[in-house]
Amino acid sequence: MRLVVQNDKNRSIRGSRIRGGIAVLAVAAIASGCAQGTGPKPRPAPGQQPLLAPPARALDSYATKLRATAAARAAAAKRWGLAKVPLTAPAPPAKKPRITTRKGFEVDGHAERNLPPVFTTIPTQQKIVFLTIDDGAEKDPAFLRMMTELRIPYTAFLSDYLVKEDYAYFKRMQGAGVVLNNHTLHHPYLPGLSYAGQKYEICGMQEVIEERYGKRPVLFRPPFGSYNENTLLAAKACGITHAPLWNEEVFVDRWEYREWDRDIHPGDIVLSHFRGKEHWKGTMPDMIRRFLEKVTAKGYAVARLEDYL
Template sequence: MRVVVQNDKKRAKGRRGRTAARAAVAVLTAAAIASGCGRDDEAPPPLKAPPARALDGYATKLRAEHAARAAAAERWGLKRTPLGPPPPPATKPVITTRDGFEVDGHEEQGLPPVFTTVPTEEKVVFLTIDDGAEKDPAFLRMMTDLRIPYTAFLSDYLVKEDYGYFRQMQARGAGLNNHTLSHPYLPGLSYSEQEREICGMQDVIEKRYGTRPLLFRPPFGNYDADTLRAAKACGVRYVPLWNEEVFVDHWEYREWDRDIHPGDIVLSHFRGTDEWAGRMPDMIRVFLDEVTAKGYAVGRLEDYL
């Protein structure tokens, strides 16, 4: 009889353990969906049940992150809370030059790929911002509060007015990349002049920020074979252009359907009221309200390259 009682106690204890584990999994799943990790059109990934205490701690962290993002969205006047980005891909997608964007000898010479979209099936887009003219402290605060990743392409003739501003940007997680020294129309220059523009900006970023960029964007999106040859010689591996451009009051689209697509690169500029009817936080609101309404998150471009 004593043995039976002990076995009953063990079975009851086992049932309580399994019930706690199932409850912990349910909490984590709900928190992941609330944080933006889930989408209306896809089920959350299956979860294995580690110890209930670890699951509960992770679920609490997700809820806290979502609450912070929601509060920041309200504070900055967004219509919706931005979705959290998916994890970076374990296997990076193969980046190739978009059809029609090749130059003579592109593949044979191993020139950097020119592309407007990253191959992915996930609903993620990438925000890139060019030149460095406007240096708005509110923009830095907004992007930090909302935890939105972005990639900057800088020109020295504008950045040198305040290198420290972009050092703050880098410290907050933004990638700083090459947009030439003086923002010229590159196909109008000789090879050596293009090389000076591109390699010179590589040197500036390395000296000021400690990294030598792997990404380069030609001014105006214009380039020729010499541009890509010079970029390769300067250590550039990728030449991302863009599929959409966002302004303070509207969007412009490359594609006929006038819509965004998984993996699209979105362009904007460091601009203020001198050139726009608003400031950079206004542009970010236009950007985030559109992508969030369409179920997209914002990823970090460098994580996919």
């Protein structure tokens, strides 16, 4: 009988300890919940915004950044004399479009030998165009500032005989996210050269870009848009995968068109050149203004060519 009483006492003591422990844990849980924002929240002072939960704070921060970016682009557009703020391109597709050679631009055995496709437009239904700029004669710091401030993507095709005057200029361009591609060493009329001569021009420029800028290009544009079978064979041997041409060309004072309708179309590649007042009736920023005024008025955004290849 005594044993039973002792066991009852022990159970009573243990029960009291457990209940006490639960009470302590409950207090700790409440304190923890308050610390993490899961408990009762204090009311904001009059005129003060309520504190947001973590997901809401993240969304609010993202929206704030978007507004700041839009305001910065609007200010840059005004600063560079644009009538409208350039449109922002949509995100590039996760699945890249299939690029094929434009009909009539093939060489013998083009598809069978898997030669780099020659094309003037990217297959897309979106209202986007791609700006490409050739050679490297003009090295205008204002152009770099303008494109960076406006956040306009473009692709450069460089020739060493012009670039070597100031490799650092194009290094700054690369640092702003521009891909530097191949436009031969000396900008010759390639079909007038032998296969070996063409390979020297293309592979030589591959080596220059890799040495100076750390990455071997995969895009090549033949000077004057002129090429033959040997051009594409040499380009492939040098590591080139695509040979984009263009559907429109923009200058300081005019546009020129490949198509009969004299207009821009979804996915068109637009050509211009690194030129200044020595060659044009204006500067590179003048050319960019003409380019952006047209594409923006037509409802087009400028996308990055490499994102679609």
